[in-house]
Amino acid sequence: MDILRFITAGSVDDGKSTLIGRLLYDSKSILIDQLAAIEKQTKNKLNGEIDLALLTDGLRAEREQGITIDVAYKYFSTDKRKFIIADAPGHIQYTRNMVTGASNAELAIILIDARNGVVEQTRRHSIITSLLNIPHVVVAINKMDLVNYSEDVYNNIVIDYEQVAKSLGLKEVKYIPISALNGDNIVDKSAKFSWYEGEPLLTYLENVQLDSDVNLTDPRFSVQYVIRPQAPELHDYRGYAGKVISGIYKKGDAVTVLPSGTETTIKSIEIGETEVNEAYAMQSVVFHLDDDVDVSRGDMIVPTNNQPQTEQEFEVLLCWMDNKPLIPGNKYLLQTNSNRVRSVVKDIEYKLDVNTFEKNYSPEKAVLNDIIKATIKTSSPVSFDSYKKLRQNGGAILIDETSCVTVGACMIQ
Amino acid sequence: MNKYHLDYLGQLESEAIHIMREVAGQFEHPALLFSGGKDSITLVHLALKAFRPGKFPFPLVHIDTGHNFPEALDFRDQLVETIGEKLIVAKVEETIKQKNLTEQKGKFASRNALQTFTLLDVIEEYKFDALIGGARRDEEKARAKERIFSVRDEFGQWNPKLQRPELWNIYNGKIHKGENVRAFPISNWTELDIWNYIKRENIELPSIYFAHEREVIEHEGQLVSVSAHIKLDSTDVVLKRKVRYRTVGDMTCTAAVESNAYDLDGIITEIIATKTSERGETRIDDKVSEAAMEDRKKGGYF
Incomplete structure (x- = not known):
């Protein structure tokens, strides 16, 4: 048995919480008292069905507003695998929380509402998936029940998303049509998708190859x-x-x-x-x-015969996570694994528009949730690999020395 | 599967050891919160793997509510003697006297809320800047949201809306003076993972985790042990039942479950078959409200 850590990206409207609820419910990971608690809450809502989304939002503010604010971790297992779900918020103002959830994920489930197809949010979630180099991607085309389980709708979305995947260089993309609400193609293959020849979501999650993600060649x-x-x-x-x-x-x-x-x-x-x-x-x-x-x-x-780079100046892709802006010349602590040094962010080359993938060159500053390319100089040499080559030794965080807060996530280029 | 594959318990173990060593490497005065329950016993086992043949870079701290199971206290003292590490016992009883705190009233008067005062006092007295705890994210939905390094302000408060981003396996333990970090090495373990690990590692546990005969009363469907801490009503019927404990907290707020499991295999079989969650089945204190744990954490609780 091994562990698959995956992230689900999407908003409540895409049926993200319903999907997670469905995975937990159908894999029998929800117990009677937990179910009783959500049944009690569901009674206040309109339809009589159990609202599976209530299983995931853990904070009072989230339940009040019906949104996910921060990552919640959920656990379930089957005979084949232990699964750790990072249930991350989908809204743009919580991008930093999605990045947090994505950083340890080996697989991303990107939810698409079949009625809407590929939208701005799909692009944003895909770019974060690509930026954090999550090795496996599942595009779950949800709410198929609302489009009469139409093969054409599904095919058109696949064609659209293939363009996104191509422009971002996402390699392993698996498409699965589902209805989280009805449980179609989640645990068992649904008869409603007679035209779909692939496996249901859980079977895919149980069998996706993970061993090749572990680097055994660069100690x-x-x-x-x-x-x-x-x-x-x-x-x-x-x-x-x-x-x-x-x-x-x-x-x-x-x-x-x-x-x-x-x-x-x-x-x-x-x-x-x-x-x-x-x-x-x-x-x-x-x-x-x-x-x-x-x-x-x-x-x-x-x-001695296989060393990482050791440099004092390098380029990074950086997700800015603080309310105070990042202005070139600002100084921060930079931490890679257990190593902490002083650093200065020298230049910002460009800011990435996460919706259109366009690069805006030479911005004056970066604000919360911006993704930028920048050059960082450190007070002493840092040893790293490029994030693309070795994720576990190519990530770094920036810490504000005065507030002590983690303000940036760097993917070293 | 290749020979360089670490199985899931190995991965969880290694992650936990990594987190403990980060605490040791980043903080001046860490401590390990020890309750005598299976999760903190597992933490001690992991600490042995992380730091031996050296000494632990932290003492064990027990917040003693005075409502403990005697078996758990005996076990604690024996364990500390065997491993030869330092134990600090902070008594809620003394905090109540010193600070004139008001105890809960009623039949199951619990000191669960009061132990936060003792915890914050002991943090202040010993200037602890990090406390390792055995909380798991599968236990409860507020816990499911908490970071592995969870920063608490000088009042011990958790601010769930303003948590630090926590990326990859890079932990930021930088804090201001007076603040502290609660570090949770077994965040990603489930109850079943703990039991499977205890079995794999042959970790010893207090006897109350295994089926035994006990005098109990029934309270709202839960079995509560008869003890000096609970005042029996005239209507209470004392029953003799074969039970075990799934969690070990205070005698006043932990319920027993009926069981025939005399060994770890038996327990694991029963846990796999159970239809009720760990806290739901055994904790009397979580039922108060939907956000009971979130509120306690905001107030400085673990």
């Missing part, structure tokens, strides 16, 4: 914490604790510590105090090095 490791026991018998013990970001490390590997460039060898690897011969992507481990070298939190340990 990266960021030191989080140095373990130095005070006990006299462990006087010489010095373990570098962290999580293998990608690749495979073996005992005896020739490695380089970055940014210093010091070369050494991996003496041993431990996982939970047990010595192992190798460690691979996603494992939390402890490394011991052969030489007594200077390594501290935030440093990277990488193979």
Whole structure:
């Protein structure tokens, strides 16, 4: 069994919450007391059906306004997989929250209302999906019951979306016609889609190939914490604790510590105090090095013959997340994995119109939810890979030193 | 499947260890909130994996309401002795005396609300800047919204409308003096994940998690243990039932479930078959309102 983390992008109007409710309900992940709670609330509404959307909106303000404001995480599992849903808001004013939900997703479900086809919001959600490099995309064409399950309607939307996918370079796109409200093509294949030959949504989610998303060829490791026991018998013990970001490390590997460039060898690897011969992507481990070298939190340990870039100036695509504007020349802390340095945003090359994909060159500033391309300079060298090549080592956040808040998400180019 | 594939429990474990090490790396005075329940026992197990052979870079803190199950307290003391780590016990009883707090009245008078005062006091006394907790997002819908690093102001308050964006696995623990971060390493675990992990790792638990005979009374369909903390009415009928606890909170606000599960396999089978959620079945305090947890979190609760 493995884990699929996916995001659902869309608004209540697209039937997003209904879709999630349906997945949870039909996979039997909703229990009696939770159902009783929403039944009680549904009674105040007009039709007698259970409002599955009420399952997802967790904050009082969201229930009052009938909108999703921030990401909610929902869980369900089948015999094949554990699923983590990042239920993200669809409105433009909550783009930063969608970016938060998208950053860890391996798959995005983009909901399209069959009556409306590809609209501005579809483009915005697709561009965020592409920007954050989410490997798998499902275009769920919803509310098919309202267009008489028409194959033509479906085909036209597919043709339209293929243009979007092409212009954004989205590779793996799967189209599925559904009716979340009626449960058609969600868990079981619906007889109403006699013309549709593919699998229903859940079957697709259960089987989409994830192993190939894990990079096992470029070993990266960021030191989080140095373990130095005070006990006299462990006087010489010095373990570098962290999580293998990608690749495979073996005992005896020739490695380089970055940014210093010091070369050494991996003496041993431990996982939970047990010595192992190798460690691979996603494992939390402890490394011991052969030489007594200077390594501290935030440093990277990488193979000498396969190193990331180490630079003090680089270009990023950046989603601005703060109410205060970003003006070129502003200084922030920049954090990549466990490494934090000072930085300055030098120039903004362009601002991306998230609805039309047009680039507006040389804007004076970026405001909340803007996506821009910018150059960042740091106080000391930073080791990274391009986000496109290795997502787990190409993302960075900007922190406002005075408010302490995370104000920007950077995809290093 | 290739040999470099980490299965789902391995992924959850590694994520939790990563979060704990981030807390250790980013904060001056962290602590681990320990209740004696299965989630915080799992946290201790994960901390052993994250920091051994070193010492924990934080003490364990127990907010002792005075309404605990004696089995959970015994277990706590034994565990602390076995692992040789520091335990700070902060007693709600003392906060009530010092601050002249008013206790809830009624049959199931709970100290659930009062423990927030003790928690905030202990944070202030020890200048804790980060507290690791065992909350899970599947427990409750306000929790489903909370970040892994959740910033609280100097009154311990959570502001759900103004949460920091949290991207990838990059955690921003930067705070102003007086603020603190609540860090939740097992956010992405479900109840069943916890039980499967406890089984895989052979983690010991207090005996009350397994089926045993107990004197209980029935209250609105829930089984509440007879104890010194609950005043029996003349109409109460004391029953002897075979029960286990699905969660371990205070004796006044945790209900038992009827069970025949004497081992972990039995519990896992029963949890898979259950039709009621963990909190719904066992917590008397969540039923107060639709937004009970959101309100408590806004007030400084975990």
